[in-house]
Amino acid sequence: MHELGVTFKIIDDLKEVANENELVEIQKVVICLGEVSTVIPEYLHDCWKWARKREPLLENCELEIEPIKAITMCGDCKKTYETVKYAKICPYCKSENTWLVSGNQMMIKEIEVPEPQEQSM
Amino acid sequence: MKVIELNKTITESNDKDAALLRKELKEQQMELVNVMSSPGSGKTTLLSRMIQDMGDKRQIGVMEADIASEVDAIRIEKLGAKAIQAHTDGMCHMDAGMTARAMRALLEEKSLDLIFLENVGNLICPAEFDTGATMNMMILSVPEGDDKPLKYPLMFEKSDVLVITKMDTLEYFDFDLELCCERVKRLNPKIKIFPVSAKTGKGMTELENFML
Numbered sequence A: 001m002h003e004l005g006v007t008f009k010i011i012d013d014l015k016e017v018a019n020e021n022e023l024v025e026i027q028k029v030v031i032c033l034g035e036v037s038t039v040i041p042e043y044l045h046d047c048w049k050w051a052r053k054r055e056p057l058l059e060n061c062e063l064e065i066e067p068i069k070a071i072t073m074c075g076d077c078k079k080t081y082e083t084v085k086y087a088k089i090c091p092y093c094k095s096e097n098t099w100l101v102s103g104n105q106m107m108i109k110e111i112e113v114p115e116p117q118e119q120s121m
Numbered sequence B: 001m002k003v004i005e006l007n008k009t010i011t012e013s014n015d016k017d018a019a020l021l022r023k024e025l026k027e028q029q030m031e032l033v034n035v036m037s038s039p040g041s042g043k044t045t046l047l048s049r050m051i052q053d054m055g056d057k058r059q060i061g062v063m064e065a066d067i068a069s070e071v072d073a074i075r076i077e078k079l080g081a082k083a084i085q086a087h088t089d090g091m092c093h094m095d096a097g098m099t100a101r102a103m104r105a106l107l108e109e110k111s112l113d114l115i116f117l118e119n120v121g122n123l124i125c126p127a128e129f130d131t132g133a134t135m136n137m138m139i140l141s142v143p144e145g146d147d148k149p150l151k152y153p154l155m156f157e158k159s160d161v162l163v164i165t166k167m168d169t170l171e172y173f174d175f176d177l178e179l180c181c182e183r184v185k186r187l188n189p190k191i192k193i194f195p196v197s198a199k200t201g202k203g204m205t206e207l208e209n210f211m212l
Helices: A003-021 A041-054 B012-027 B043-054 B073-078 B096-109 B153-158 B167-172 B177-187 B204-211
Strands: A028-034 A062-068 A071-074 A080-082 A098-102 A106-113 B002-009 B031-037 B060-065 B082-086 B114-118 B135-141 B161-165 B192-195
Touching: A003 A028, A003 A041, A003 A106, A003 B002, A003 B012, A028 A041, A041 A062, B002 B012, B012 B031, B012 B096, B031 B043, B043 B060, B043 B073, B043 B114, B043 B161, B043 B204, B060 B073, B060 B096, B073 B082, B082 B096, B096 B114, B135 B153, B153 B177, B161 B177, B177 B192, B192 B204
Parallel strands: A028 A062, B031 B114, B031 B135, B060 B082, B060 B114, B135 B161, B161 B192
Antiparallel strands: A028 A106, A071 A080, A071 A098, A106 B002
């Protein structure tokens, strides 16, 4: 739903990084995306393909998404389980006293840039 | 090829903007309430009632996000509050940058001290981005159902206050107030819950006393 907003945030962050590091081209960006982060990878890819063309810095920048599995912890039986499969209710003891331990992340992991001598001016 | 590790959370720059705005609001003793809800939850009726009841004690403003705006600016101004337009540039939520831009003139004027920010009407995106507000308020209406905390946990986790509206319709809906509150408290033990009917006025005094 808000993939375009997230795309613009990524672009803003990358422009800042480029500024700090005097980069003129970023070839690839790797984003870690939790399964329950509310961002749908396919939509993010679509938004990226459109938005990158507006920025000379990112014109040819490939987007790679590393999914992060969503894991929920049960406070009663202390077991963990797959959030996407069972949601809020623990499949082992049926407790609702559960919380997410991983899976809502949205993070820029790394970028790939040309070696300084390869960088076209 | 050279790899630069960043490990930067995507909401990080927004969080910084939000912290700055919040600091400035606190210094000016202005309360900015980020109101989040589904469409049709009774926002306009609730806000109108609060403006009428609290208008002589606080200088109230209502900020509207430009897409899917439900609160009627004319109705708000007739009641004596100031309507403020914020621009989301077509986004599905308000972020701290947008809120700060819309607040800029008000922060200088210092003419208002209680501003309600009407965020975009959905229960997902607004919960993800900190607007810089000093209070997060969620509105849940009885007809929406008591299972909303199970479906949209993040919104309940992020809110300081939950207002359950349309309590006058309770007898017509399968809404278990006690169960709903229990589900909400499990997600967020610190949240303050106010069941109200803006129509009959029941529960409004408790909510308004908390806001004053």
